[in-house]
Amino acid sequence: MNSLSDMLGMGGHGIYVWSSYAITLFVLALNVVQPWLARRRLVNEEARRRRREVM
Amino acid sequence: MRQIVWLLFCREWRLAWRRPGDLLNPLVFFALVVSLFPLAVGPEPSMLRAMAPGVIWVAALLATLLSLDGLFRSDYEDGSLEQWVLSPHPLALMVLVKVLHHWMMSGLAMVLLAPLFGLMLALPLSSLPVLALTLLLGTPILSLLGAVGAALTVGLKSGGVLLALLILPLYIPVLILGTGAMDAALQGMPVTGFALWLGCLAVLALTLAPIAIAAGLRIGVSE
Amino acid sequence: MNWSFFHKLGSPKWFYDISGRWLPWFAVAGVALLVVGSIWGLFFAPQDYQQGNSFRIIYIHVPAAFVAQSCYMMLAVAGVVSLVWRMKLADVALKCAAPIGAWMTFVALLTGAIWGKPTWGTYWVWDARLTSMLILLFLYFGIIALGQAISNRETSAKATAVLAIVGTVNIPIIKYSVDWWNTLHQPATFKVTAKPAMPVEMWLPLLLMVLGFYALFTVSLLMRMRLEVLRREQKTRWVRETLEKLS
Numbered sequence: 329m330n331s332l333s334d335m336l337g338m339g340g341h342g343i344y345v346w347s348s349y350a351i352t353l354f355v356l357a358l359n360v361v362q363p364w365l366a367r368r369r370l371v372n373e374e375a376r377r378r379r380r381e382v383m
Numbered sequence: 384m385r386q387i388v389w390l391l392f393c394r395e396w397r398l399a400w401r402r403p404g405d406l407l408n409p410l411v412f413f414a415l416v417v418s419l420f421p422l423a424v425g426p427e428p429s430m431l432r433a434m435a436p437g438v439i440w441v442a443a444l445l446a447t448l449l450s451l452d453g454l455f456r457s458d459y460e461d462g463s464l465e466q467w468v469l470s471p472h473p474l475a476l477m478v479l480v481k482v483l484h485h486w487m488m489s490g491l492a493m494v495l496l497a498p499l500f501g502l503m504l505a506l507p508l509s510s511l512p513v514l515a516l517t518l519l520l521g522t523p524i525l526s527l528l529g530a531v532g533a534a535l536t537v538g539l540k541s542g543g544v545l546l547a548l549l550i551l552p553l554y555i556p557v558l559i560l561g562t563g564a565m566d567a568a569l570q571g572m573p574v575t576g577f578a579l580w581l582g583c584l585a586v587l588a589l590t591l592a593p594i595a596i597a598a599g600l601r602i603g604v605s606e
Numbered sequence: 607m608n609w610s611f612f613h614k615l616g617s618p619k620w621f622y623d624i625s626g627r628w629l630p631w632f633a634v635a636g637v638a639l640l641v642v643g644s645i646w647g648l649f650f651a652p653q654d655y656q657q658g659n660s661f662r663i664i665y666i667h668v669p670a671a672f673v674a675q676s677c678y679m680m681l682a683v684a685g686v687v688s689l690v691w692r693m694k695l696a697d698v699a700l701k702c703a704a705p706i707g708a709w710m711t712f713v714a715l716l717t718g719a720i721w722g723k724p725t726w727g728t729y730w731v732w733d734a735r736l737t738s739m740l741i742l743l744f745l746y747f748g749i750i751a752l753g754q755a756i757s758n759r760e761t762s763a764k765a766t767a768v769l770a771i772v773g774t775v776n777i778p779i780i781k782y783s784v785d786w787w788n789t790l791h792q793p794a795t796f797k798v799t800a801k802p803a804m805p806v807e808m809w810l811p812l813l814l815m816v817l818g819f820y821a822l823f824t825v826s827l828l829m830r831m832r833l834e835v836l837r838r839e840q841k842t843r844w845v846r847e848t849l850e851k852l853s
Binding site: 538541545548549550553555556563566591599602 | 689741744745747748751752755756761764765768769771772773775776779780782783784786787790
């Protein structure tokens, strides 16, 4: 347990290291997820439009 | 070719003198910005002297940018820009004439005005020629680079802020070299290196910027 | 040299098909490289003798800065292709890469600032590297703002192409002037990333992270471009069929 907290604490620098990694992970994920969501929205819109046309 | 340059120059000259307010406004703005700083930070001469190069250069940057916003607008609105694009003469040459004329009306006036403000900001007399020289080399670069932005935003309604956003980052080298030369002059060091660098950038801007301005205008007019 | 691939790139459908085949590979490679690289960098790479563990931020700061800078170069290349060969796909690439580049610059700036706290004792120092990144961020903002301000799609693409080229010509000048300004005003600051010799255990994870960042950048770019292609070609038959299959 002690060794784990040592490893995460990084000799007092843990907060800086982990916050940078967290922010980076967030930004990278955002850049992948956002176009994915936009694509799903486009597909759904198109599907709805087609249904309207059929009716 | 020489004739068209001369004709254009005369046209610009006449247009400018019909609206003298447009000529004066950037200079008044320049003077105003410079005068704001002593009011903001206090009249302490030593502090003013340390800040003077930066203040004058930033004011010159902003004044140039402000005056460039309308550079192509009236020509765009009355359709003469389209004639320029269609004319058989090289567009880059014509915009070069226009920008240089604009520089003579705004940049050159700032060069002449700046030593006065240098005195008011407690700069020593010996550094004033350096101030005028660096501005003389630097302001054409500001006008040329700014004209690229003005050409790219020519058809847009919200041109002003956008122009600043596009062009101010590109002004940074001129700002650094200009204030660097002044700092060197204040410490009694040689300024030839700075002046040569500024001249080098000026030649680069003089040769490359007209091409970019012409490309930008072609895009703007085709819309 | 065989140039047919270059002409095929002009066809949105061809791009959509081929990028769909590449995308999973880039995604898998990117995630794998990033996972391996960060675990290696965080737990197994040795500490820096001066900075201790805070040095591990290098494994994201440097790759982000790399991608941010090369992305701007890519914008200029796409701009040239768009202006010279009028290739629509280059317009799409230009438009889609700019926001990713801005995000990468933002990451590099933020991690640089966070790194600054344990190293310099303050979050922001006007260090040459950080200042250049800040200016790069402004350049990206300019491109994005110009692209959004012009409503006509084609005009907007051409104008941003010109701006990207002008910016790229200026970048070396800005970079050198900022470097020089920094040495003038702050002599001998402690350079963070300029290490004379990094041991292998330190730079190997860095290499993995750089490759991983590039792979993920490609994934994000391809996804955005594919979406943009679908939007632009919405009226065509193949897009309708593709969308039908997807829903």
